[in-house]
Amino acid sequence: NAGVTQTPKFQVLKTGQSMTLQCAQDMNHNSMYWYRQDPGMGLRLIYYSASEGTTDKGEVPNGYNVSRLNKREFSLRLESAAPSQTSVYFCASRATGNEKLFFGSGTQLSVL
Amino acid sequence: GNSVTQMEGPVTLSEEAFLTINCTYTATGYPSLFWYVQYPGEGLQLLLKATKADDKGSNKGFEATYRKETTSFHLEKGSVQVSDSAVYFCALRDRGSQGNLIFGKGTKLSVKP
Numbered sequence: 001n002a003g004v005t006q007t008p009k010f011q012v013l014k015t016g017q018s019m020t021l022q023c024a025q026d027m028n029h030n031s032m033y034w035y036r037q038d039p040g041m042g043l044r045l046i047y048y049s050a051s052e053g054t055t056d057k058g059e060v061p062n063g064y065n066v067s068r069l070n071k072r073e074f075s076l077r078l079e080s081a082a083p084s085q086t087s088v089y090f091c092a093s094r095a096t097g098n099e100k101l102f103f104g105s106g107t108q109l110s111v112l
Numbered sequence: 113g114n115s116v117t118q119m120e121g122p123v124t125l126s127e128e129a130f131l132t133i134n135c136t137y138t139a140t141g142y143p144s145l146f147w148y149v150q151y152p153g154e155g156l157q158l159l160l161k162a163t164k165a166d167d168k169g170s171n172k173g174f175e176a177t178y179r180k181e182t183t184s185f186h187l188e189k190g191s192v193q194v195s196d197s198a199v200y201f202c203a204l205r206d207r208g209s210q211g212n213l214i215f216g217k218g219t220k221l222s223v224k225p
Contacts, residue, residue: 004155033212042201042217043156058212090155099144099163099205101213103155 002026006091006104013081013111021076021107023091031094032074033101034058034066036087043090049074081111114139118202118216125192125223133187133219135176135202143204145169145178145185146213150199159187159200192223 004025013019025032030051035043045058049068063085065077074093078085091104119134137145144163148156160169165180174189185202202216 040217043215045212048212092155099146099161100158101148101156103157105153105155 004091004093004102004104006089006107008107009105011107011109013078013109015082015111017081018077018079019081020078021089021091021109022073023075023104024073025091025093025102026072027093027095027102028071029093029102030071030096032068033092033094034064034074034076035090035092036060037090037106038087046076046089081109083111085109086111114143114204114206114214116202116204116214116216118200118219120219121199122220122222125221127194127223127225128191129223131187131189131192131196131221133200133202133221135185135187135216137183137185137202137204139183139204139206141206142180143206145176146203146205147174147176147185147187148201148203148215150201150218152198156201192221194223194225197221197223 007022033048034046037043044060047066049055052071055066067075089107092101115138117136146161147159149159150156160171162169162178168177176185176187199218199220201218203213
């Protein structure tokens with residue numbers, strides 16, 4: 001049972017570099033989310049997609065862009081990475097009408 | 113705005129001790145309340161939930177009761193095990209908004225044998 005799959009698991013970037021975090025779910029969920037997790041801050045919502053073809057900003061969208069490529073895939077892009085974006089990133093998905101979120105195992109990103 | 117406040121950690125207990133992790137919330141409507149658990153190196157998993165006042169969510173020996181009068185959803189377990197060591201997150205979902213989850217900051221629990 002794959003569930004929510006995130007790649008890569010670890011990444012180190014230099015300031016100013018760009019990269020895309022990939023997320024795919026095989027549960028036919030409509031809604032997908034990107035969170036970041038920082039020590040003492042809990043999880044904060046970056047962007048979400050309520051359905052294929054739509055995306056919306058969350059609490060902390062600055063410095064990020066997203067693409068809902070199809071129903072399965074929701075990617076997060078850092079165009080010009082900054083040290084403040086060092087964090088653990090989680091993708092999650094949810095079925096319409098169901099309040100349970102399913103999370104991926106996370107991407108640990110360090111920006112030097 | 114909506115918010116969730118959890119007790120600061122870390123919490124360290126001996127095996128078979130009683131666990132309480134406090135959680136209070138602020139919400140404009142009548143939210144659903146959740147506890148998620150994150151084991152080391154993994155993503156979050158739903159532990160239990162409650163959708164209306166006086167509901168009790170339970171799973172794996174953990175319980176939490178939705179208390180509207182005190183705006184609380186405290187997590188309890190009568191006898192913790194080493195395998196319960198994890199970070200616990202309280203969260204709410206306000207039905208009046210887009211329905212996105214708002215998380216507390218998390219409480220790290222360490223259980224020693």
